[in-house]
Amino acid sequence: MKEDQVVAEEPGFQDEEESLFQDIDLLQKHGINVADIKKLKSVGICTIKGIQMTTRRALCNVKGLSEAKVDKIKEAANKLIEPGFLTAFEYSEKRKMVFHITTGSQEFDKLLGGGIESMAITEAFGEFRTGKTQLSHTLCGEHQMELLDYVAAKFHEEAGIFKLLIIDSIMALFRVDFSGRGELAERQQKLAQMLSRLQKISE
Incomplete structure (x- = not known):
């Protein structure tokens, strides 16, 4: 060839x-x-x-x-489709695929156990102007830099390893559709369903 x-x-x-x-x-x-x-x-x-x-x-x-x-x-x-049951060994092998995306701060990475973990949902919450959106923007930049470094070295070997999805903000969407304490229970149920779907997608 x-x-x-x-x-x-x-x-x-x-x-x-x-x-x-x-x-x-x-x-x-x-x-x-x-x-x-x-x-x-x-x-x-x-x-x-x-x-x-x-x-x-x-x-x-x-x-x-x-x-x-x-x-x-x-x-x-x-x-x-294959059954969803995994043995402990298979789950251990799957966990080896997990990687971490740096937040740009070494101390913050330590608090998170190495950074933002892949194949998982990481929620940032807090009051207005506490840095949630700034963190999301930083992660996007850090993610792209890691992606470029990886692609430069191993472009043809393994594709699709770096995947990042940021939803800013997930609660804002539900507050629009559900208002008042009377709809609080239904809102939380819908939120739980959405988080469950996101968790399945991340896996």
Whole structure:
């Protein structure tokens, strides 16, 4: 093979991508009709993992999906993706993939156990003008610098390791839709659901 030929992506990396983003159309092979798949897509569920991340109650709220259909869809999705159970050894190996992003302050990094941890949710809270947004901006800059250093050294070896998502602010969105103490319980339930979805995405 000539040196200037483009090297194909490693099969292992392709398999990982395919397993992570399996198209919802694969449900047809397990007896789910096209009409029901379109209903799922209409509410933003387009992958097999998306089905697993959505509760049965939420799926039953989709117009045209009965409890029987939801159970069938869930069962079909479980057949298409690996079970979520991990042995202690497998979980230990998964934890080795965790890395930390520096905050720009060595002392702050020490308090956080090395910096902002990947594959996890880090919440910054406090009063107005205490530095929450500034911290987010700093992390974006530090993240990009680490990304550039990494890409310069190992661009073709391992892609997609550095991933950072900042939501500023998650509570502001819920305060707009839910106001007053009367809606506090419902707001907290929705917030918990959102944090649960973010946690699953980070994994």
